[in-house]
Amino acid sequence: MTSSSSSSSTATTTVTATALAPYGWDEAWAEAFAPYDAQGMLPGRVVRVDRGQCDVVTADGTVRADTAFVIPHDPMRVVCTGDWVAVEPEGNPRYVRAYLPRRTAFVRSTSSKRSEGQILAANVDHAVVAVSLAAELDLGRVERFLALAWESGAQPLVVLTKADLVPDPVTRSHLVQDVETSAPGVPVFAVSAQTGEGLDVLAAVASGGTSVLLGQSGAGKSTLANALLGEEVMDVRAVRDVDGKGRHTTTTRNLLVLPGGGVLIDTPGLRGVGLYDATTGVGQVFAEIEELAEGCRFHDCAHESEPGCAVQEAIAEGELPHRRLESYRKLLRENQRIVAQSDARLRAEIRKDWKRKGAQARAAMEFKRGGHRR
The missing domain is CATH 1.10.40.50 (Probable gtpase engc; domain 3)
Structure with a gap:
């Protein structure tokens, strides 16, 4: 390689590292990507997937790419939000050629009778289980979410949302203790997007990598995401008065950069949370x-x-x-x-x-x- 080619390659590597660092790019990812770099592919992180298409953030900006080359019929091997991928540098359409080996993966069983696994998010450091204090606590469901979270390889934590609806500190403390009993080794704390209670703690955790928000519809995930982002990015709707359940406002998994550092994946509300080899x-x-x-x-x-x-x-x-x-x-x-x-x-x-x-x-x-x- 000539001196000018070496300098050009170094400059490209520096630009990539600078542009993708807020999304979690590091030396280990760069090393894993090296074989694709030699083929002229671009590295990027998937920020959204929708029906065989995905949005990938690269050093050149966000591009729309087709995922047809990446095992489209296996739910465990499809491209998902959070993946680091190799994208073609040009083309119409452009294609994702491969995804890098995942460090962690949040997987649940599908609703099909074939008991296949469905990957919900990849390369996650923190699995944030959101549980609403506006409804009666379902400790069994909390345990189910935590089993999947631990199995994923991420560090789980439980946030009890809408804490402002339980103003009595004694009652709130008892609720936290009930969840702590069901979540050994897992941080549990109350948060309120309305008053800001607990948001500083959650933001500090989220700044340390990639976090995924998990929970039922109506748990306040999108409201919590907006509070962490500091702006109204995610659509929010009120829960039903009849049963306190929410409507699916988030329909896709979206990866968003947080102003205080780290990235957040907001997910649709999960009605079915089946275990998958957990x-x-x-x-x-x-x-x-x-x-x-x-x-x-x-x-x-x-x-x-x-x-x-x-x-x-x-x-x-x-x-x-x-x-x-x-x-x-x-x-x-x-x-x-x-x-x-x-x-x-x-x-x-x-x-x-x-x-x-x-x-x-x-x-x-x-x-x-x-x-x-x-």
Whole structure:
């Protein structure tokens, strides 16, 4: 390479780094992109996806690109908001040729009977679960969101929105404590976009990378996004008076640069939040139960009526809410079912376990009736 070519390449690299730094571009991404750089591709980050098209921010500005070359029929391998991609430098239309290996990915199961995964956001550092204080707390749903968040590889946190609707500090403190019990190891705090309470804390967290806002419709995500952005960027509508539920104002996932640093991905309200191979995430959400289980007499204790069950002992002594154990069982069953649908060996193991338990149940009934096993 000549001196002039080397200088030109260095200048291009500097321009790219400067332009994309606010979106999270760093030396590691530059190194991962090097093979595509050699092909003359442009690096960029996907800020919006819509029906096979996506908006990509590059050093040359935001471009519209087609994603047809990137496995369009696999929900886990399509281009999504937050991806870093290689885009053609010119063309009509322009195409995304590849996306860089994801550092993290927030995935849920689809609503289809095929139990496929659907990726909602990529390369996220913080998963912000928004829960409205204007409605009754659904701790089971919070745990479900947190299981997916932990599984994604991001650091979850819970923000209790619309705190101004609960003016009594004692009541609000109790609500925070209830959620903290269901979210071990996760920061939980109340925020209000109306009064500004808690926004400084959230902004400080969000400034440290990429954050994704998750929650049901009506949780106040778009209002919260506008408060962090300092302007009315996201459309906001009032929740229904009848049931307190919101309308879907955000219909796509949008990546936005925050004035205080960091980027934010706002997502549509999620009605269905199915687990997708989230064994690690479930274990993280219910870490205290898995820790207690290590003290059970039997290693395969079901935590029901077995002697020496440390989990049941903790419930009896008031150290562990029974609701937590039921939620843990529910999410484990759901996750096992999802995994089994795509893992033939695991399905066989589950059927074998069912047969074993069935035989044990029949033997117990025979014993109670005074019979005997042959």
